Structure formats: structure tokens, C-alpha cells
Amino acid sequence: MKITLDVATSTPLTEQIVGQVEALILSRELRVGMRLPSIRKFAAEHNISRFPVIEAYDRLATRGLLQPKHGSGYYVAEQFEKAPRATRGLDAIRATPESDQILRQFERPDEVLNLSIGFIPEAWRDVEGIAQAIRQASRTDARSLIDYAIPQGDPQLRLQIEQRLAFVGVAAEPQNIMVTNSASEALDLVVRMLLKPGDTVFVEDPGYFNLFGLLKLQGIELVGVPRLSTGPDIEAVEALLIEHRPKLFFLNTVFHNPTGTNVAPHVGFRLLQLAQEHDFMIVEDDVYADFQAIPTQRLASLDRLTRVVYIGGFSKSLSSSLRLGYIAAEAGLVKHFVEVKALTSLGGTRFSERVVAALLERGTYRKHLERLRRRVNGAISTAVELLASVGWQVFDEPCGGTLVWACVPGVPNSDVFVAEAARSGITVQPGSYYRPHGEPTPWVRFNTAYLDNERAMGFLRRAAALGG
Known part of the structure; x- marks a missing residue:
């Protein structure tokens, strides 16, 4: 050994x-x-x-x-x-690295530097703004300290979400919107409501490992679609549709996890055509929406929430502790989601909903986003330059968000970087975690916010040397 x-x-x-x-x-x-x-x-x-x-x-x-x-x-x-692909439920999730990876996100001892983490640094959060909103919510709505929220979510918060959706071109009214305890809960509700064991779904390859684990836990068959710099590979989608009949296609439109890329308008338009032709729905996971200053095309805006279920959240940009997300969908479908939510969690957290509503109403969140975007964009430029300077190749330079997908030419399997990083007290997840069935890959997900320091640079240089 x-x-x-x-x-x-x-x-x-x-x-x-x-x-x-x-x-x-x-x-x-x-x-x-x-x-x-x-x-x-x-x-x-x-x-x-x-x-x-x-x-x-x-x-x-x-x-x-x-x-x-x-x-x-x-x-x-x-x-x-590795378990056979036919394995279902708990056996399936235990046979793959998703559950371990999910838990490892929360192991953050001070001396360990996690370069693959999905969170922004604490210093980038608006802690004082959140504290002020908490005080306001406590004064103006004392019942929020002890009561459930209604299952569909606080009406004032839904109005604020309606305005944020309008900013990205998605036309929705309050009856099209429900608040969830997180974007993860939103995905869980979609899976519970729209899928059953044995159903087939399309997912992006690479993509979001939590989603893969959730789908496998429910006995869903995953079919990976290669992700290009412009979005899902349309030729691959068309070829896979000959063999498979997916119920849903899960994808990130903006600042894709893990590549940091956006879906090009022509790709999104063709995906909606294929959804209509082959009778499947699209779940548009847009949790990084608020990192984008100038909105690009969303599938939900083109589709008007006919075949698209849109998911957003505040955990990535505002607070992971408040744990709020939301779903925008056709009104009848939202009604069913609300019923499932009421059965599984009764209602939301009224206090968190009032705090976030206050942050949006007061303009505190808007000002925070302006500062956050400047920091994020600066970190991206620095990170891409640093990676290139020591011999790493970037999949595609992100135009926002915090994630970059990179590899070392000549190294076929990113698993080798894990041990190299550990020698310096650094955590790096192998790219196989971000593939639907854990297939080896040379690519690694980095959080650009954590790359600009000497420990990270030392690791990047040593890892680049492994490519010869």
C-alpha cells in the first residue's frame, strides 16, 4: 500500500x-x-x-x-x-459514490482545503444583511418563530419570486409558484410526483451527483447525455431517443454543474422540439440563476411552463442555512406538488420564508448579488489564468458561477489526483463522481473561489507534472 x-x-x-x-x-x-x-x-x-x-x-x-x-x-x-445497472433502491445508492460524496461536502475541518466544494466562502455571504432581516422578521411577524408556513409558501415571498422569474424571462403568476425547503427538496418532489421505479430519465454527463443518487434511490434508470460547451449534445439526444423513451430530462441551463457552461439558444429550442415530438418533460435546474447579471435564454421562458418544470433556490447565493428553493410549473402540476409536500413535510419554515422575503423586499439581496457577481467574475478570470499557467486544460471558460471543469493532458483518470491532493491536506473529488454511473474521466471540478492561494497552486503544479 x-x-x-x-x-x-x-x-x-x-x-x-x-x-x-x-x-x-x-x-x-x-x-x-x-x-x-x-x-x-x-x-x-x-x-x-x-x-x-x-x-x-x-x-x-x-x-x-x-x-x-x-x-x-x-x-x-x-x-x-460496482453493482449491476439493474440494481435498484438502497442497493443502488450504496453501490455508487454519491452517498459518500454527499456526506463529504459537510466535512470541512479548518486545516483541510476543499477545492471541489460547491459552496461560496463565508466571507462572500452577506451575514449582516441576513441578521438585520432576521431581526425584522422577528419584530413584524412573531408567529413566524413558531408556526409552519402554508404548503405553497409565503404569499409575499412568492410575489418576490415572480419578479425574479420575470427578470430571467419566465412568465409566472403566484399559482405557478411554490416554495420548497430547498432546491434539493424541489427535485425530490418532482421525482416523487412524476416518476416511478423502472422509469427512464435523461441526465447530463457530467452532471449533478446529488441528483444521480436521488434517482437511483427511487429505482430510476439513468441515461447519460454528453454535455458540450453549448449544452447537451443534440445529436446524442436524437440517437438516444431512438432507443429510449425518457419521462424527464434533467439539465442545468446556466452555469452548469460541473462545467460552468450555458445552454445555447439553438440547443434549447431544439430540446423543446424533441420534448414535444417524443413526449417527455424537461426539469430545468437553475440554482445558479442569481449569479448571472445579464440573463440568457431559459427553456421555461421559451416553453411558458408547458413542458418545463423550473427549479431555483437561494442556498448557493444567499444562505445554505435558510434552505429555501422554489418550483415554477403549470398551475395544475403545482397543485399536485403542494399536495405531496403537505404529505411529506406538512409545510415549510415560515421563519426562513419571512427572512428571505424581507431581504428581497428591502433590496438587500439585490445589493448583495451585485457585490457577489463582482467577486465571482474576478475569481473566474484569476482561476482560468492560474490553471493555464501550470499546464491544466479548461473545458470551457465559464462566464459566471463558481465552477470550472479542468483536466491535465495525458492523465486519463482524475482519481490519481485525490491521493496527490490529500498529501497536502487538500480535498479533490474525482470527476467520476459527476458521471451518471461513476465512469472514469480525466476531468475535475474546481471551485474558482478557492484556487488563488499557495497550497492550491502547489497541488496544481504537482498534479500537472503527472501528465508528463
Whole structure:
């Protein structure tokens, strides 16, 4: 087992061990059933105390990567072997990396730098503006501290969302809009309401790993559509439609996760034509909409919410703690979504809804977005220049958002970067996490907000050297 530990770095030995062993398992260098060195042997080989080894092995076992066997040692756990595509429900989600990746988003010790994280830095949030809105909501609507929101959402907030939708060209009235506890809940409601086990959907490849996990959990068959710089590959869509009959097509129109690209107008128009011809609906996930100063074409604006279900949210740009999203759709469909929401969660969080409504009504959110966009755009330009200067290739230069999709020419599988990053106390997710069935890929998702520092640059240089 090839592990290199650096006792001189500020990264704890436990974190170094966990990161490198995990990388070896995900890259299949450590196969299912293989026995790891004993704690005593590992500590002796690396001339370290047994305590960080004990803690590291315990963490890996808690995550399900290792299986302890009493009196025998630690072995690579069986659930990380690829399962057949026919596997359904919980077996399917346990057979793929999505569940582990979802949980790892929340492991953010101060000494670990996560370059693939989806969140913007805390310093970029308007904490004081949120605090003022909280005080206002507490004073003006004391019942919001204790009551549920109505299932469709606060009427004032829905009016504000209607105005934001109009800004991106989507014509909607309050009856077309419902507030959700997050954009993730919005996706979950769509899956619960419009799909059943065994149905087929089209998803983007690469795409959003949380969505892949959610669909697999419900026993849905995923068909990946290659994502180009202009959006889904239309030729591939047309070819796949000959073989498959999807119920839904999930996609990002603007600042696609993970490539940071936008759907070109001609691509969006053709997708809507195909949806009509082949009788499927499109779920337009637009959670990065507010990062865009000058709106580009949305499918929901072309379609007028006939075959498009539009999803947005405030977690990416405003607050992950307030956890609010929304759905815009045909009024009859919204009514059904509201019924499902009432059955699964009764109502929303009235307090969060009043706080966000206050931020929108007072103009606080608009001013925050102006500052945020300037920071985001500056970070993009810097990140693209930095990546190019050390030998990385960018899929396509983003025009907004925080994500960039990059690779090192000559390196066919980005799994190798995971261990390299871990040696410096850096977390990088392999690009396979962003593919529908975990297929290997040379690409990596980076958050441009975190690349401009010496630790990140050191890793990028060393990783680029792996391409020869």
C-alpha cells in the first residue's frame, strides 16, 4: 500500500492517512476484500504513533470504506464494488459514490482545503444583511418563530419570486409558484410526483451527483447525455431517443454543474422540439440563476411552463442555512406538488420564508448579488489564468458561477489526483463522481473561489507534472 506521510506539514497525520487510503480504494488500487496493514505494522513502517492510524482506520470504517473483522484486521468493504445497472433502491445508492460524496461536502475541518466544494466562502455571504432581516422578521411577524408556513409558501415571498422569474424571462403568476425547503427538496418532489421505479430519465454527463443518487434511490434508470460547451449534445439526444423513451430530462441551463457552461439558444429550442415530438418533460435546474447579471435564454421562458418544470433556490447565493428553493410549473402540476409536500413535510419554515422575503423586499439581496457577481467574475478570470499557467486544460471558460471543469493532458483518470491532493491536506473529488454511473474521466471540478492561494497552486503544479 503506497502511502506517503509528511510529519512536517500542518495537515494532521490522521487526515493524510484517511485521504490517501480513500483515494486508493476509489481508484481500485485497493480492491474489495483486500486486507490493510495492521495498525502496529502501519505505525512501525511510517515511524509514527499508533493513535493516528487507529483514528484513521476508524473513520474509514465509519464511512463504509473499510470493514473491521475482530481478530483479523481491516478489509476494503464490499459495498464499493460496482453493482449491476439493474440494481435498484438502497442497493443502488450504496453501490455508487454519491452517498459518500454527499456526506463529504459537510466535512470541512479548518486545516483541510476543499477545492471541489460547491459552496461560496463565508466571507462572500452577506451575514449582516441576513441578521438585520432576521431581526425584522422577528419584530413584524412573531408567529413566524413558531408556526409552519402554508404548503405553497409565503404569499409575499412568492410575489418576490415572480419578479425574479420575470427578470430571467419566465412568465409566472403566484399559482405557478411554490416554495420548497430547498432546491434539493424541489427535485425530490418532482421525482416523487412524476416518476416511478423502472422509469427512464435523461441526465447530463457530467452532471449533478446529488441528483444521480436521488434517482437511483427511487429505482430510476439513468441515461447519460454528453454535455458540450453549448449544452447537451443534440445529436446524442436524437440517437438516444431512438432507443429510449425518457419521462424527464434533467439539465442545468446556466452555469452548469460541473462545467460552468450555458445552454445555447439553438440547443434549447431544439430540446423543446424533441420534448414535444417524443413526449417527455424537461426539469430545468437553475440554482445558479442569481449569479448571472445579464440573463440568457431559459427553456421555461421559451416553453411558458408547458413542458418545463423550473427549479431555483437561494442556498448557493444567499444562505445554505435558510434552505429555501422554489418550483415554477403549470398551475395544475403545482397543485399536485403542494399536495405531496403537505404529505411529506406538512409545510415549510415560515421563519426562513419571512427572512428571505424581507431581504428581497428591502433590496438587500439585490445589493448583495451585485457585490457577489463582482467577486465571482474576478475569481473566474484569476482561476482560468492560474490553471493555464501550470499546464491544466479548461473545458470551457465559464462566464459566471463558481465552477470550472479542468483536466491535465495525458492523465486519463482524475482519481490519481485525490491521493496527490490529500498529501497536502487538500480535498479533490474525482470527476467520476459527476458521471451518471461513476465512469472514469480525466476531468475535475474546481471551485474558482478557492484556487488563488499557495497550497492550491502547489497541488496544481504537482498534479500537472503527472501528465508528463
